[in-house]
Amino acid sequence: MKQMTLKTVDGGEMKISKIILGSAMLGFIWDKIGEEATFEYIDAYRRLGGDTIDTGRNYGGELDQISFGKCEGNKSSYMEYRRCQKELKITTKGGFPDLSMADHNIMTRFRITREALIGDFFTSYDRLHKGPIDVWMLHRDDPTKPVSYIMDIVNEIVQTGLVKVIGVSNWQLSRFKEANAYAREKGYAEFAVNEIMWSMAQIEPIARNDKTLAMMNPDMYKEYLADPTPTIAFSSQASALFTRLQNGSLTWDEVPEKVPVYNLPINKEIWERVKEYSKRTGYSASTIALSYLTSNPVDCAAIIGSANIAEVEDSLKDCDLVLPPEDIKYLYNLED
Amino acid sequence: MQYITIDTVDGKQLRLSKFIMGSSVHWDTPREEGYALFDRYRELGGNTFDTARAYGGLRDQLSFGSCERIMGDYMRERGCRDEMVLISKGGFPWLNEDFTFKRLRITREAILGDFFTSVDNLDGPIDVYLLHRDDPTKPVEFIMDILNEIVQSGWVRALGVSNWSLDRIKEANAYADKIGMPRLQLNEIQWGYAYLTHKMRDDETVAIMNPEMHREYEEAGFPTISFTSQDGGLWSYLYSGKETWETLHGKRKMYDHPINHRKFEKVKQYCDEHGCSPAALVTAYLACNKVICGPIIGCRNMEQLEDSMSGAELELDQATIDWLDDVDV
Numbered sequence: 270m271k272q273m274t275l276k277t278v279d280g281g282e283m284k285i286s287k288i289i290l291g292s293a294m295l296g297f298i299w300d301k302i303g304e305e306a307t308f309e310y311i312d313a314y315r316r317l318g319g320d321t322i323d324t325g326r327n328y329g330g331e332l333d334q335i336s337f338g339k340c341e342g343n344k345s346s347y348m349e350y351r352r353c354q355k356e357l358k359i360t361t362k363g364g365f366p367d368l369s370m371a372d373h374n375i376m377t378r379f380r381i382t383r384e385a386l387i388g389d390f391f392t393s394y395d396r397l398h399k400g401p402i403d404v405w406m407l408h409r410d411d412p413t414k415p416v417s418y419i420m421d422i423v424n425e426i427v428q429t430g431l432v433k434v435i436g437v438s439n440w441q442l443s444r445f446k447e448a449n450a451y452a453r454e455k456g457y458a459e460f461a462v463n464e465i466m467w468s469m470a471q472i473e474p475i476a477r478n479d480k481t482l483a484m485m486n487p488d489m490y491k492e493y494l495a496d497p498t499p500t501i502a503f504s505s506q507a508s509a510l511f512t513r514l515q516n517g518s519l520t521w522d523e524v525p526e527k528v529p530v531y532n533l534p535i536n537k538e539i540w541e542r543v544k545e546y547s548k549r550t551g552y553s554a555s556t557i558a559l560s561y562l563t564s565n566p567v568d569c570a571a572i573i574g575s576a577n578i579a580e581v582e583d584s585l586k587d588c589d590l591v592l593p594p595e596d597i598k599y600l601y602n603l604e605d
Numbered sequence: 606m607q608y609i610t611i612d613t614v615d616g617k618q619l620r621l622s623k624f625i626m627g628s629s630v631h632w633d634t635p636r637e638e639g640y641a642l643f644d645r646y647r648e649l650g651g652n653t654f655d656t657a658r659a660y661g662g663l664r665d666q667l668s669f670g671s672c673e674r675i676m677g678d679y680m681r682e683r684g685c686r687d688e689m690v691l692i693s694k695g696g697f698p699w700l701n702e703d704f705t706f707k708r709l710r711i712t713r714e715a716i717l718g719d720f721f722t723s724v725d726n727l728d729g730p731i732d733v734y735l736l737h738r739d740d741p742t743k744p745v746e747f748i749m750d751i752l753n754e755i756v757q758s759g760w761v762r763a764l765g766v767s768n769w770s771l772d773r774i775k776e777a778n779a780y781a782d783k784i785g786m787p788r789l790q791l792n793e794i795q796w797g798y799a800y801l802t803h804k805m806r807d808d809e810t811v812a813i814m815n816p817e818m819h820r821e822y823e824e825a826g827f828p829t830i831s832f833t834s835q836d837g838g839l840w841s842y843l844y845s846g847k848e849t850w851e852t853l854h855g856k857r858k859m860y861d862h863p864i865n866h867r868k869f870e871k872v873k874q875y876c877d878e879h880g881c882s883p884a885a886l887v888t889a890y891l892a893c894n895k896v897i898c899g900p901i902i903g904c905r906n907m908e909q910l911e912d913s914m915s916g917a918e919l920e921l922d923q924a925t926i927d928w929l930d931d932v933d934v
Contacts, residue, residue, distance in 0.1 A: 342699075367674075385725040386759070391718030395710060429713070 363389030440589030695719030
């Protein structure tokens with residue numbers, strides 16, 4: 270299992286596995302197969318070398334009165350039962366926007382304010398019940414706020430001594446660099462990582478509901494190459510697009526209807542190359558798609574969403590594969 | 606309408622209408638319906654709204670505490686924040702999926718997390734901030750120091766607690782005096798006309814008024830706010846004949862006890878003689894009590910709201926209250 274190195278707030282280093290377990294499926298799984306079976310699923314991920322789970326203050330929520338953030342609560346239960354608070358790392362996030370209760374596709378207001386962020390941070394700390402938070406990220410940016418305002422709040426949070434690594438999610442790289450420049454000026458800890466939407470399959474932005482996400486694109490890629498910044502990729506498997514095309518559970522004709530966000534001619538081209546590369550090397554489409562990210566010259570840890578243990582095993586199989594840069598360019602060259 | 610006056614953290618005073626609006630408007634109540642209840646409550650002379658970080662929650666991702674959200678939205682919609690007194694609470698315990706108790710949350714991080722999230726939900730200062738429970742294993746100094754941090758944030762006007770014992774409150778306030786921080790102003794507890802014990806209610810962590818406590822509160826002159834003030838509507842359902850002692854539904858079942866049978870005879874007698882509703886009588890019983898009490902009104906619709914609020918117009922003298930209490934236990 271490859272490792273990513275993140276800078277901690279006290280000038281040290283933290284290593285996390287380059288394949289991170291996502292929480293999106295975990296909630297469904299928990300409800301479907303129950304607690305013990307879900308624990309076994311997480312066990313399988315860890316047995317295969319994974320050591321980091323990605324969650325968020327706002328994930329998983331049903332029944333606030335009992336959940337206060339059910340997703341973080343589930344992680345906390347797992348760590349309690351398996352006594353692995355030290356071994357398992359959790360990345361979590363705060364400052365998710367307010368959503369309309371009538372239509373949760375509508376964001377009613379940003380929550381990048383001192384009270385919202387401090388509230389989210391301390392609540393996550395309490396919820397995870399594992400001591401200092403390993404990685405805490407701002408879930409979104411609010412471009413109307415100066416980076417100085419935001420970093421001052423983040424610094425307050427760092428000063429609590431209750432967080433090890435700070436980062437952001439869905440920030441533009443220019444804002445990220447601006448914020449860190451300000452942090453350097455003030456002697457604050459800097460953001461160590463940006464969690465963005467990135468997969469080998471390209472995304473049709475119009476088809477995506479949420480306009481506040483940051484997606485890897487050629488311009489951004491060149492910036493990251495020029496100014497190396499660790500990234501964590503969500504939707505890294507593109508809804509398992511290439512996996513499903515390979516195992517036949519999806520045909521290209523069904524893509525416009527079933528996965529419209531990936532309905533681009535370029536993805537058909539990429540798929541042809543994945544097919545060819547897979548045949549040539551014997552590695553599965555899953556392995557190739559993930560290695561494309563975890564071997565990338567832009568430092569990347571990929572979040573996986575797996576519905577069951579078999580999918581976890583499929584995703585983590587051959588996870589040590591390192592694709593040389595020319596093979597990455599062959600599959601899809603973001604520099605073009 | 607009668608009022609409870611409490612001290613603010615900056616040496617001023619805050620007046621709370623004794624009849625307090627509970628967090629009855631849920632995420633699944635059509636908004637305008639819910640807002641109409643709040644409007645009518647205010648028209649009838651109420652100015653105080655009770656909510657909590659923990660209330661209302663379906664869908665944390667959307668709600669971050671939907672009750673507070675709804676109240677925040679209402680205030681913004683009507684532009685009436687200045688006319689309202691907002692009570693909220695933090696530090697509610699963590700429960701399991703089946704609502705059984707998992708662990709207490711009276712720690713610095715849990716309370717600050719709840720508090721600042723409430724400030725964000727309610728879009729500004731909280732008038733009265735309560736700790737939702739006590740943790741008797743923690744020294745009052747530890748807990749009051751956390752509340753002091755909250756005072757220092759500038760986002761709260763007055764402090765209080767819910768479900769604490771009077772002894773712990775006295776200890777906490779002695780410490781507050783010692784270090785020069787504001788005192789706890791009130792205790793939100795379960796109190797209704799009905800006889801109720803922990804055994805009947807099956808939750809050990811709530812504080813339920815009883816005759817011994819009543820004597821202590823009278824002596825101390827310490828204000829209370831009551832929840833479940835109308836005993837889940839027990840008296841109204843019985844008086845109207847909608848339910849009988851044999852057919853009590855849901856949360857009213859636990860009140861089936863000989864003492865309450867006798868109490869109901871008194872309710873019937875008074876209401877028959879005076880032509881008032883049981884809701885008015887039992888809320889006035891609290892609002893006119895020699896122990897200072899502001900009853901929280903929980904209601905599902907306009908009819909219930911009007912009925913409960915009619916208690917604000919009912920004056921009960923001490924002789925009547927003594928007569929209501931004079932039931933053979």
